[in-house]
Amino acid sequence: MSASLLSASHLSVHFGGVLAVDDVSFDVRQGEVFTLIGPNGAGKTTVFNLISRIYTPTGGDIAFDGKPLLGVAPHEVAALGIARTFQNIELFEHASVLQNLLIGRHRHRVNPLWREVFFTPSVRAAERATREKVEQVIDFLDLQHYRDSLVAGLPYGVRKVVELARALASEPRLLLLDEPSSGLNVEETGDMAFWIQDIQADLGITVLMVEHDMSLVSKVSDRVLAMNQGKVLALGTPAEVQADPGVIEAYLGTAGDAASLRRVKAAKV
Amino acid sequence: MRFIFKTSYDQDIDLAKHGGHRFWYSLLLALLVAAPWIVAEYWLSQLSFILIYGIVGLGLMLLAGFTGLFSLGHAAFLGVGAYTEAVLAVKGWPFPLSMACAMALSASVGVIVGLPALRVKGIYLGIATLAFGFIVEEVLARWESVTGGNAGLSVKGAAVFGWSLASSEAFYWLCLALAVLATLAVLNLLRSPTGRAFVAIRDSEISAQSMGIHLARYKSLSFAISAALAGLGGALYAHKISFLSPDQFNIVQSIDLLLLVVIGGLGSVHGAFLGAIFLIVMPQLIALGKDFLPAVIGQAAGLQAVVYGGVLILFVLLEPMGLYGRWLKVRTWLQLVPFYRKGLFKRQKSFQKSDRVK
Numbered sequence: 001m002s003a004s005l006l007s008a009s010h011l012s013v014h015f016g017g018v019l020a021v022d023d024v025s026f027d028v029r030q031g032e033v034f035t036l037i038g039p040n041g042a043g044k045t046t047v048f049n050l051i052s053r054i055y056t057p058t059g060g061d062i063a064f065d066g067k068p069l070l071g072v073a074p075h076e077v078a079a080l081g082i083a084r085t086f087q088n089i090e091l092f093e094h095a096s097v098l099q100n101l102l103i104g105r106h107r108h109r110v111n112p113l114w115r116e117v118f119f120t121p122s123v124r125a126a127e128r129a130t131r132e133k134v135e136q137v138i139d140f141l142d143l144q145h146y147r148d149s150l151v152a153g154l155p156y157g158v159r160k161v162v163e164l165a166r167a168l169a170s171e172p173r174l175l176l177l178d179e180p181s182s183g184l185n186v187e188e189t190g191d192m193a194f195w196i197q198d199i200q201a202d203l204g205i206t207v208l209m210v211e212h213d214m215s216l217v218s219k220v221s222d223r224v225l226a227m228n229q230g231k232v233l234a235l236g237t238p239a240e241v242q243a244d245p246g247v248i249e250a251y252l253g254t255a256g257d258a259a260s261l262r263r264v265k266a267a268k269v
Numbered sequence: 270m271r272f273i274f275k276t277s278y279d280q281d282i283d284l285a286k287h288g289g290h291r292f293w294y295s296l297l298l299a300l301l302v303a304a305p306w307i308v309a310e311y312w313l314s315q316l317s318f319i320l321i322y323g324i325v326g327l328g329l330m331l332l333a334g335f336t337g338l339f340s341l342g343h344a345a346f347l348g349v350g351a352y353t354e355a356v357l358a359v360k361g362w363p364f365p366l367s368m369a370c371a372m373a374l375s376a377s378v379g380v381i382v383g384l385p386a387l388r389v390k391g392i393y394l395g396i397a398t399l400a401f402g403f404i405v406e407e408v409l410a411r412w413e414s415v416t417g418g419n420a421g422l423s424v425k426g427a428a429v430f431g432w433s434l435a436s437s438e439a440f441y442w443l444c445l446a447l448a449v450l451a452t453l454a455v456l457n458l459l460r461s462p463t464g465r466a467f468v469a470i471r472d473s474e475i476s477a478q479s480m481g482i483h484l485a486r487y488k489s490l491s492f493a494i495s496a497a498l499a500g501l502g503g504a505l506y507a508h509k510i511s512f513l514s515p516d517q518f519n520i521v522q523s524i525d526l527l528l529l530v531v532i533g534g535l536g537s538v539h540g541a542f543l544g545a546i547f548l549i550v551m552p553q554l555i556a557l558g559k560d561f562l563p564a565v566i567g568q569a570a571g572l573q574a575v576v577y578g579g580v581l582i583l584f585v586l587l588e589p590m591g592l593y594g595r596w597l598k599v600r601t602w603l604q605l606v607p608f609y610r611k612g613l614f615k616r617q618k619s620f621q622k623s624d625r626v627k
Contacts, residue, residue, distance in 0.1 A: 052479055078481030092472035094536065095465075098281075102462075103469045107481035109462040113490070116461035117454045123461055124282060131278040170480065 003030045005174055005206050011050060011060035020046045021057070022230040028174070033200050033207040035217050037241070038227035039250060044210040045087060047227075048178055051208075052084050053077050064174070078107045083172035085163045087179045087210075093152045097143060097162050100151060101134040104169030108133075137169045140203075141195060157188045164195065168203070175199065177209035181216050189216055196220045214242070226250070271604065284456055301445055305438040313441055314509075315553070319545045320444040321505045324451050326529045326541035328498030331455060333527070334535040335464065336491040337471030338386050341395045342402025343526045345382075346496040348409055348518030350375045350503025352416055355424040355513055364427045364434060364443075371504040372497040378405075379496025383489045402523050409515035421514035424507045435508075444505055451498055455538060458494070467491055528577070532584050534591025543592040551577070 004027040011024045021043045028034045036044040049055045051062060053074040062069040064080055072080065083104075092100050108130065111123045138144055141161055151159060160183065167175055180196065181189040193216050199205050200220075211217050217224060218238035226233040226247045234244035241247055273280070273287055285291045305313055325347055333339050350371040357367035385397040409416050416422055426435025427443065434443050458464045466487045469477035478484055507513055525548060533544025555576050559567040566572070588595050602609045 054475070054478075073483075075478050075481055075483045078479060084479050086476060090473045090476035092469050092476070094472055095468055099465060099468070103465045103477075103480055103482075106462055106466060106469075111461070113463060116463050117457055119457040119461065123457075124279075127282050127461065128278050131281070166480070 004028065005030045006051070006062070006064050006208065008047070008051075008062050009060055011047065011057050011062065013046060013050060013055055013057045013059075019230050021050065023060070024227070024230070024232050025060075026225050026232070026235060028206060028208050029222075031200065031204060031206055032222040033196060033209070033220050035221040035224045035238075036208070036210045036227060037212070037214075037217060037224055038233070041229070042227040043230040044227060045178060046230075048084065048176055048208075048210060051077075051176060052082065078170060078172075081171070081173035082176065083167035083170045083174075084176035085160075085167050085178055085180065087182065089156075089159050089163050091151045091159055091163055091166070094150065096148050096150055097146045097154070097165075098134065098138075098148060100162060100166050101137060101169045102130060104166035105130050105133060105171075107170055133171070134169050137165050140168070140198070141165045156183050157185065160184060160188070160192075161195075164192075168199070168205075172205060174206045174208060177207060177211075179210055179212065181211060181213045189213060192216065193219050214238075218242070282460065284453075284460070298449070302442070305441060310437060313437055315549055317437070317441045317444045317505075317509055319542070319549045320441075320448040321502050321509060322526075322529060322545035322548055323542040324448050324505070325499050325502035325526060326533065326545050327451055327455050327538065328495040328502070329526050329530050330533070330535070330538065330541045331458075331467070331498070332491050332495035333530055334537070334540065335459065335471060336467040336488065338488065338491060339391070339395050339527070340382075340398040340492075340495070340523075341520075341527065342382070342398035342400070342405070342523055343495075343499055344518040344520070344522035345402045345405035346375045346379060346499035347503040347506065347522065347526075348405055348515070349378050349496075350500030351507035351513055351518070352409060352422070352503075353500070354504035354507045355422050356415060358425045358427065358508070363429045365429065368501065368504045372500040375500025375503065376493040376497035379492040379494075379499075380489050382496070383492030386488050386492060387485045399520070399523075402518075402520060406515050406519050409518065416513075416515070419515060421512055424511045424513060426511075427508045440508065444509075447501060447505065451501065452538065452542075455498075459538070463487070463490070528581060532581065532591050534593030537591070537593040539596070540591050540593040543596070547592065551580070 006028040007026070009025045011021050012019070013021045024043070024047065026034075036047060038044055046055065050057050051069070053069070053072060056070065064082065069077070069080075092103060095103070110126055111120070115123050138147060141164065143158075143161065143165055146154060146158055146162070151162060154162065160180065164177070164180065167177075177196070180192050184192060196207060196209070197220055200207060207220075209221075221238050223236065224238050224241040225235045226241050226244065228246075228250040233246045233250055234241045236244075271287065271289065275281070280286065285294065300307070301316075304316055308316065325343070328346075329340065329343050332343075353371040353374050354367050357370055358364075362370075382398060382401050386394050389397060410419050412418070413420075426433055427440065428434060434440050459467075466477065466482045469480060469482055470484060470487055470491075474484060510517070529544035529548050530540060531544075532547050533540030533542070552573055555573050559572070561567075584591060590597070598614055601613065605613075
């Protein structure tokens, strides 16, 4: 629980004049659920995109499992054992749920192209093994009912789970969840919380997530990092972060200023 | 109505999902093998053309239907294959060798054309491939020492070590064998990780990348395989048509090929062959229909183009999934009658599905 799996030190990135992430440092420890919170535009998703190498930071460093991550091409991140979901679901729409999960195991492909063209016994064996692993994920997340349905026809809540399943199918060591509960109803959010706990406890996968739903955050997170306008506000257990005056100020305005409190509340409705 | 009870993963991996598939495809293959004894010489020749266009269509289907990269210059690959074959056949190379060269040359040209595909998408890729098509057509016309320029190039019959494949039966069987092999190869690719990677790139590049798919490599691969199949089709085309000129590989041919995959049904292997049947049979039907129409319409120039355009518009409006989509509906109707519902194929969210959709 103590060794750090992912460490970001002094990360900065700017897009033109906008400083999206400003000198952010944190460590994600092996086996924990680490959550990034913060108001909209705080730079949480940008941090995600830095880790999955979609963006390159203008300053700072990221290390995964002790090795520098910034020299790695975007498609090689998966091979290291980092899987992610997206804020606005990015599934393969015109494929079945099963096919989506099979694609999730792409990093485990073993056969060269010519063997696939002839579909040699070794390709068949690999396909069987792939399918077995995928079925384990389907069992884990109760997706049996949707196995052969096209993603395009599935309700939002199920798609969210399918995306989680696809990430799990790659057998990651670090799972990046970008707002796992957005768009889910109360019951589905509850299920998501159970699954995140199971992923941590049963599969031993380290989870780094971005989340707005504070009840979910405090239920599953070991540690929380609060960000605002690209900067780190607070880091600690969910209770510590929620009590941090800087965090309260970022979300609600200054505690003493009742007028600004009302204005923010009204804006939220 | 058939219910498939699945007891092993192999049932999902196998190409034939049930006994019905095995029976019908064996019957189709048997009929195709026996075709020279069944149909007249003229129709056998048309059947060869369908198989050749089917092979080219397979390639374009893999590229456009499964990888989501549209090529408006596919006739160029066909041309590269055809001219390579023609030139090597004159030099006396045996057919398998010259065919392999035609495929390899087409594939390497495909990789080069695929380079812009790594940077541009959609309509811009269309423009890039279109420009490439014009370049190749121009090269074929100007490189007179090799291609014979606009005067054309006649092609010797196919031969393997002195054994001629020039007779129309032998050549038909050659086309059939290569079409079957190409189809099997494409089907095998599609059920293995490479094919799934293509589909992933088609549906969402960003998540394909985060699944560990090397976008540049797989896009180039798709272009290469697609161009190789077009080159194979081109090699057969050269022998079949026995006279090549650059204008056979112009923009009209490219659009015909695109028409083939769209009308056949994007994203289905069946669609490549259904589209090829459409492409070859339609002009014949129009020619037959001419005699029954009043002379003003029947003898008018450009009748074929008008009918083609009309059919394409109707397909896009009424049956975006093409001939294969239509066939799926007919098949489902046959399986379910009298319980078939009209709304069965209506695109809607499954959670909204109810009996009320009529």
